[in-house]
Amino acid sequence: MKLFRYGPVDQERPGAVLPDGRAIDVSGFGEDYGERFLATGGVERLRQWLTTHAAQCPVLAPAATAEDFRGAGLRFGPPLTRPSKILCVGLNYRDHAAEMGATLPAEPKLFMKATSALCGPYDALELPRGSTKTDYEVELAVVIGRRAKYVSEADALGHVAGYVLCNDYSERDFQKNRSGQWVKGKSADTFAPLGPFFVTADEVPDPQALSLWLDVNGERRQESSTREMVFGVARLVAYVSQFMTLLPGDVISTGTPAGVGMGRTPPGYLQPGDVVEYGIEGLGVARQEVVAP
Numbered sequence: 001m002k003l004f005r006y007g008p009v010d011q012e013r014p015g016a017v018l019p020d021g022r023a024i025d026v027s028g029f030g031e032d033y034g035e036r037f038l039a040t041g042g043v044e045r046l047r048q049w050l051t052t053h054a055a056q057c058p059v060l061a062p063a064a065t066a067e068d069f070r071g072a073g074l075r076f077g078p079p080l081t082r083p084s085k086i087l088c089v090g091l092n093y094r095d096h097a098a099e100m101g102a103t104l105p106a107e108p109k110l111f112m113k114a115t116s117a118l119c120g121p122y123d124a125l126e127l128p129r130g131s132t133k134t135d136y137e138v139e140l141a142v143v144i145g146r147r148a149k150y151v152s153e154a155d156a157l158g159h160v161a162g163y164v165l166c167n168d169y170s171e172r173d174f175q176k177n178r179s180g181q182w183v184k185g186k187s188a189d190t191f192a193p194l195g196p197f198f199v200t201a202d203e204v205p206d207p208q209a210l211s212l213w214l215d216v217n218g219e220r221r222q223e224s225s226t227r228e229m230v231f232g233v234a235r236l237v238a239y240v241s242q243f244m245t246l247l248p249g250d251v252i253s254t255g256t257p258a259g260v261g262m263g264r265t266p267p268g269y270l271q272p273g274d275v276v277e278y279g280i281e282g283l284g285v286a287r288q289e290v291v292a293p
Contacts, residue, residue: 002197003033005077012077023064024057034081038145038161038248043200066122077120079198083249086113088168092230092255099263108231108239114187121195121286128188129293133172134270137256138214138222138278141166142233148246156237162200165283166253167193172262196284207233214278224257
């Protein structure tokens with residue numbers, strides 16, 4: 001299934017895409033897409049509920065697209081409620097490590113992104129105060145569906161509920177030159193747009209075979225495939241679970257391919273008025289306009 005959330009900020013309601021493409025409100029199901037929903041088999045329960053209730057659900061738009069939602073006066077929110085944590089992986093594409101002049105990591109390079117950075121897929125990207133080097137990173141993000149602690153790589157995908165499109169926006173000066181960990185450069189408001197859809201795992205048979213791309217002002221900046229990851233999804237979920245318990249709804253953003261602004265000559269960072277558009281095969285397309293603080 002493709003699930004989404006819509007409505008004003010902090011007032012989002014749950015929705016689903018029907019097989020014929022129509023976008024419907026599923027508030028009648030009585031649950032939002034968060035930890036409890038996922039921990040209690042919510043995906044399958046919702047699937048069963050829709051077999052008898054879909055016809056009674058309000059139709060929001062003939063298709064779950066940005067154009068149809070705008071035409072209906074609707075906003076896409078993040079497709080999940082605020083998770084307990086957002087984890088990210090650095091230097092996880094071979095070509096990205098090369099453009100950064102870095103050696104391939106022997107183990108996944110983990111860092112955290114504040115959950116307050118979460119926003120919708122078409123919300124504006126707000127440059128933080130003092131920013132001079134805000135950068136983009138299109139990424140596949142994994143959504144945990146079952147509590148994961150010390151899981152094996154062989155069992156790891158059984159703990160995945162689905163996948164979302166993510167952009168790991170980064171302020172490189174804050175990240176690289178302000179001491180401490182990367183989290184400073186990764187956690188500004190609007191630096192974690194997710195969606196438009198939470199796509200359940202049954203619709204993504206091979207997470208290591210997805211194309212992904214990103215444009216800035218219509219110019220292609222990033223284009224690759226998840227097969228180029230250094231550490232695949234199963235390895236990442238198993239690895240992270242050795243250090244912390246992953247809860248249902250937690251997000252692991254799996255790294256970005258080459259083409260980031262920092263890797264260009266000269267570097268090409270985002271400016272007010274820029275438009276960033278990006279997508280992943282089967283997960284949808286997102287778009288942000290960059291605005292001044």
